[in-house]
Amino acid sequence: MVGGVDTHKLTHHAAALEAATGQVLGDREFPATAAGYAQMLKWMLAFGVLIKVGVEGTGSFGSGLQRHLESNQVLVVEVIRPNRQDRRARGKSDPIDAINAARAALSGTASTIPKGREGFVEAVRLIRATRRGAARARRVAIQQIHGVLWGAPEDLRERLAGYERAALVARCATLRPPAHFALDDPAVTARRMLRRLARRVQQLDEEIAEANDELNLILRQHTPTLLAAIGVGTEAAGQILTTAGENLDRLHSEAALARICGVAPIPASSGNTVRHRLHRGGDRAANSAIHMIVINRLRWHAPTRAYVAKRTAEGKTKKEIIRCLKRAVVRELYRALQADLEITLDSA
Structure with missing residues (x-):
């Protein structure tokens, strides 16, 4: 049954x-x-x-x-x-x-094996999800600091003008209200809220830095081959791992990984025109991570730049070349994942 x-x-x-x-x-x-x-x-x-x-x-x-x-x-x-x-x-x-x-x-309509929820990949997913929430809250707090400054008294606004973001947060965190003040005084309240928001940003900075350290330790231990790939950092490696899952055998080939990452080309031919178009499905966060890997390689990776020059001479547009590069990157990442996850399973 x-x-x-x-x-x-x-x-x-x-x-x-x-x-x-x-x-x-x-x-x-x-x-x-x-x-x-x-x-x-x-x-x-x-x-x-x-x-x-x-x-x-x-x-x-x-x-x-x-x-x-x-x-x-x-x-x-x-x-x-x-x-x-x-x-x-x-x-x-x-x-x-x-x-x-x-x-x-x-x-057989449903044939996908779900991602495993045991192992280091699940730990990576949880850390990244928590860090993403902290980064979002940090961005909101910084926006609130600027919003308070726009409506603050002129002397306070002029005193804090010209600071870069990090310096502004550090300066606001040191603001102190007078020894005796009324809670309903808007000028003093502006100083207090700026200090409160700045200290919130500093606390979130510590939380994000701690999460980054934890991710670095886990990924260096379990995925050295993936991190050694050109243009792949902690953020990209964590996203690719989260998308693929630790039970990589559920993906029958690198083409399956390309499909769930949204970089598998879709046929769009008609009549005498033979072409492929962008695939807008799949995990868009993984697609974004692969896109950034390609952009980094375009800037300073000599073989990638040579490939772009060759394909440009053949009449391909830049978008089409980037799609080809993203598909090639997925093939490389799949092999790196195979090497790392097989080592992890053997050691377990």
């Missing part, structure tokens, strides 16, 4: 199908807890041999269930959200979504 699960924050709804006929054997709701995962697996196994389970939301609400099933040697496939037109025609409910997930797994 084949299972399907519609995941939610507090509960998961499971369905079981007969593998030979696709007949619905049953559906049931379980709590989204460790005990609920065990009950769900026991319930599914009561129908017979469990071939695989299609799970929605393996990257969010279904991550715990995925770990439990995989720890019990159950094949898990990732099910994407159903087509909206089909959902309008058939309706929506938790049992319907669970049955559709099982049918997607049975038919």
Whole structure:
């Protein structure tokens, strides 16, 4: 039999199908807890041999269930959200979504192996996600400093004029209110808020620097080959790892990595015109990381510059050349990931 699960924050709804006929054997709701995962697996196994389970939301609400099933040697496939037109025609409910997930797994429509949630890649993902939030909050705090300055009293604004960003933050952090002041005094309040915002930026700077150090240590230990690739730094390596996942065998080739990174060319030929166009799907953050690798190589990597000159002479535009380079970079990154992750698995 084949299972399907519609995941939610507090509960998961499971369905079981007969593998030979696709007949619905049953559906049931379980709590989204460790005990609920065990009950769900026991319930599914009561129908017979469990071939695989299609799970929605393996990257969010279904991550715990995925770990439990995989720890019990159950094949898990990732099910994407159903087509909206089909959902309008058939309706929506938790049992319907669970049955559709099982049918997607049975038919092979859902065949993607989800990324593993155990290992150093998950640690990299969590650190990067937290650092991204800190960087966003830092940017907002700096914008607020400038906003307060624009409306601050003239003497304070003139005193802080001409400072660069880092110097302005350091200077605002040292501002002190008078010994005796009224909370409703706008001039004093402006000084206090500037100091508060500046100290927030300094705290976020420390948090971001700590996250960078942690990423450097993890990536140098586990992915030396990836970091050795030309133009690949900590940020790009972390993004590529997060997109690919630690279980790289779920990607059958470097073409699959190119597809999920959005750099696989899409045929756009018609009549006598044979060409390919930009692929706008895939992980756009990974696509951006690969784009920056190519831009860095265009600036100072001699073989890349020679390739650009050659392709330009053949009549290719700069955009087309960059697309070709991005595809070649993915091939190089895939081989580096293979080397690093195989070493990690062997050492584990």
